[in-house]
Amino acid sequence: MDGVLAAAARKEKRVPPGKPTPAQSPANIPGDGTRERILDAALELFGERGLHAASVRDVAKLARANVAAISYHFGGKEELYRAVATYIAGLIGDRVAERAPQVVLSPPPETPEAALAELDIVMETVVDVLVGSEDMRRVARFVLREQMQPSPAFDIIYDSVMQRLHERVCLAFGIATGTDGQSEAVRLRVFLLIGQAIFLRVGEAVVLRRLGLERYDERLLGEVKTMLKQHVRLIVEDLHRSAEA
Amino acid sequence: MDGVLAAAARKEKRVPPGKPTPAQSPANIPGDGTRERILDAALELFGERGLHAASVRDVAKLARANVAAISYHFGGKEELYRAVATYIAGLIGDRVAERAPQVVLSPPPETPEAALAELDIVMETVVDVLVGSEDMRRVARFVLREQMQPSPAFDIIYDSVMQRLHERVCLAFGIATGTDGQSEAVRLRVFLLIGQAIFLRVGEAVVLRRLGLERYDERLLGEVKTMLKQHVRLIVEDLHRSAEA
DNA sequence: TTGACTAAAACAAACGTTTGATCTATATCT
DNA sequence: AGATATAGATCAAACGTTTGTTTTAGTCAA
DSSP states (O other), X not given: OOOHHHHHHHHTOOOOSSOOOOSOOOOOOSSSOHHHHHHHHHHHHHHHHOTTTSOHHHHHHHTTSOTHHHHHHHSSHHHHHXXXXXXXXXXXXXXXXXXXXXXXXXXXXXXXXXXXXXXXXHHHHHIIIIIIOGGGHHHHHHHHHHHHSOOHHHHHHIIIIIHHHHHHHHHHHHHHHTSOTTSHHHHHHHHHHHHHHHHHHHTHHHHHHHHXXXXXXXXXXXXXXXXXXXXXXXXXXXXXXXXXX | OOOHHHHHHHHTOXXXXXXXXXXXXOOOOSSSOHHHXXXXXXXXXXXXXXXXXXXXXXXXXXXXXXXXXXHHHHSSHHHHHHHHXXXXXXXXXXXXXXXXXXXXXXXXXXXXXXHHHHHHHHHHHHIIIIIIOGGGHHHXXXXXXXXXXXXHHHHXXXXXXXXXXXXXXXXXXXXXHTSOTTSHHHHHHHHHHHHHHHHHHHTHHHHHHHHTOSSOOXXXXXXXXXXXXXXXXXXXXXXXXXXXX
């Protein structure tokens, strides 16, 4: 479940006056996982309300911990916020890896057909992870908020996940269309294509209201996926034709 | 410049102990337009930082006004926030009306060709207003923030602008594709299409970083518009073919 | 005289942070 | 083995600051 980055984050623990933890203290027993509960509660509230609107007292209450535990474990509110960022960078990486392993692990596709198939998987994954999954909802909110108002935490997520993923998708798009996957045009177009799905989360309130729904259900997400794959196919095929000419 | 809604917002003024303003007091001269300066500063700071992160003291300072003037004119911070919402609802309406009058004023297009042309204009307008125009940047931020975290202010913007515009675009899309413009499928697809452009504002930080740019320039926006119109055309034509069969 | 506004101060509430005591599992010593 | 010391985790309480709001007094133009 845990990513490399999430694990790294745990080491960041503030060592009060004394010496650093002796390399591997086998998890301290008194009170179970307060640190993790705080991290989880912080993700929830920071994602829902943002850094300033969420108070450390509310975070502590949700985590069933004492307020002082936040300063104790993380150093302060801002450091907690950064810790959440590296925490979810790990979460996203893990989720993508288990949901679409070929995108992060396998070598890039070789034929346009295989590349198009990979793009289909990417679109489905984006919809599932970003819009569908209920437990990724707060993660998505946190990330979107960071995008609109980048803080130091933004670099953590960008460097470890976004840049890598976007690069890979551009590569596949280039192969599918027979064009240069490094070109500005391809990068831009990939953003536009993925932006379609992202808006479902950003503009959730408007979209649901206009559709007369309470929440996104399986039926609707299925329809969304079909549409997105159709859009991708139409655009890819058109570009492919142009590239051949 | 001012819209009906922006004008209406001005009436909401808190009438301190005394009587309501006599219907049309011809602008009070002592200290010029403090109310408007506060409204403007609030839009700036609320858009940039959000409701909680922007303090009334900062708003007052930016507006070169006294803190007490906020309570005096609007009643309090939350009321000021709502006033900003109706203020920008007017701004957006005005901007759309001057940029693409046919979309809000003219009767719906009758031929698929005319409808497709209108969709092109819509996409260009969305890019120009939402992404291009520098003075609409803070407005876009305010609205996007509201979408992610709807407050009572959300209804103001939704009811007066979004619902109307989306309905009109769906109508055009239906005519262009020869399908029912009221259907859920069309509504959804229109959101997806517009979402492409909106992501350029939401994910501005990632997009600019990936493109190696400092800001969106005319050249890039031109390319974006070309791409979006191409996407729309491909999708519309495909749906049109399916509808005829 | 009245309504719009400023300047400065005061206010209670909420905020992030710090303090000092307490608890408990473990390590050390006799 | 049993007593003692140690150190990290947790707690309630208090600290100083900032917050939104209100008050008081005064200025200025219509």
